[in-house]
Amino acid sequence: MKIVISSGHGKYVRGASGILDEVDEARRVVEEVAEQLRDGGVDVKVFHDDVSKSQNENLERIVDFHNAQGVHDLDVSVHFNAYTETSSPMGTECLYVTQAGLADLVAENIANISGLIDRGPKKRTDLYFLNQTFEASILIEVCFVDSDADADLYRDNFGEICGAIASTIAGKQLDDQHPPALARPSATLFRAQGKVSYFGGPNDKGVSADEGLAFIYDYDTAPWLFLDEQPAGTTGLARRLDAERVPYVACRWDYDVTPKEVLALPYPALVRAPSTGVEFLALPADWGPHEDTDRIADISPALMHKLGIETDDVVDVTYPAPLRRVIEHAKIRLNKQTI
Secondary structure (H helix, E strand, C coil): CEEEEEEEEECCCCCCECCCEHHHHHHHHHHHHHHHHHHCCCEEEEEEECCCCCHHHHHHHHHHHHHCCCCCCEEEEEEEECCCCECCCCCEEEEECCCHHHHHHHHHHHHHHHCCCEEEEEECCCCHHHHHCCCCEEEEEEEECCEHHHHHHHHHCHHHHHHHHHHHHHCCCCCCCCCCCCCCCCCCCEEEEEEEEECCCCCCCCCCCCCCCCCCCCHHHCHHHECCCCCCCCCCHHHHECCCCCCEEEECCCCCCCCHHHHCCCCCEEEEECCCCEEEEEEEEEECCCHHHCCCEEECHHHHHHHCCCCCCEEEEEECCCHHHHHHHCCCCCCCCCC
């Protein structure tokens, strides 16, 4: 995997300034993110503009660098936002033209790890960087330089914010505390389309209090799927699933084609809702639903909400998710710090 990342503006073409300085902080973020990506085995190219004297020259020089790096997977530009001096929190957001899913995850993961408000993904068709880079691209607005609250959260959580960005754009965890890199299935092993429902979590009274899961037998096998504590009055993993936060999926897997030990690995399926055009990555968590339901998948309420669908709407499920989609989405939420 190869990522090209640059800081916004330049040494002589300054960006926003307030409590924080956009150019200085964007460079810090880029360098830290790049270091974490390299430590995770990702090929990274970094650029800071120390030459340009005008905005147009600056934009062209940055984009020219990105486009000169040959074929790669993602272009990333790091910026900081500004509005008006305030003590109130303002938040983080990520801008895109084509990468809605990735932009959503980047903003969400930064927010969840730092406490910054999640302003979400913002589609922008008027930005030179997003329009002129050859490869898929995003522009991250880490926080607001003129917000006291944002500046405090950014300073207090600098390393964690950079880690969230790195893991998200890499499409994998880069921390030793997270699941190790394992051999990813290279071909499509499962594909189905049909009606969907939801399951799992403390509020799913259709699941017995002691019901387990088909191929995950204890919390430590996949802690990123579960609540930290077993819900009161239950003993089974099905009711411990973190249903309101984690995207997961159950299908009638053929264990001869997708063995249990493969499904338990941290590699996602791609779940798409044709009615909304939205797709997300989701980790296999169980076998089901029963054929009598006339449905092909059960998913978490969190995933159902993300897809914008309801029970008995139609979904497409592909396992494993095509690698290009994994790169585009960048990251499945694998634990509570990056979810």
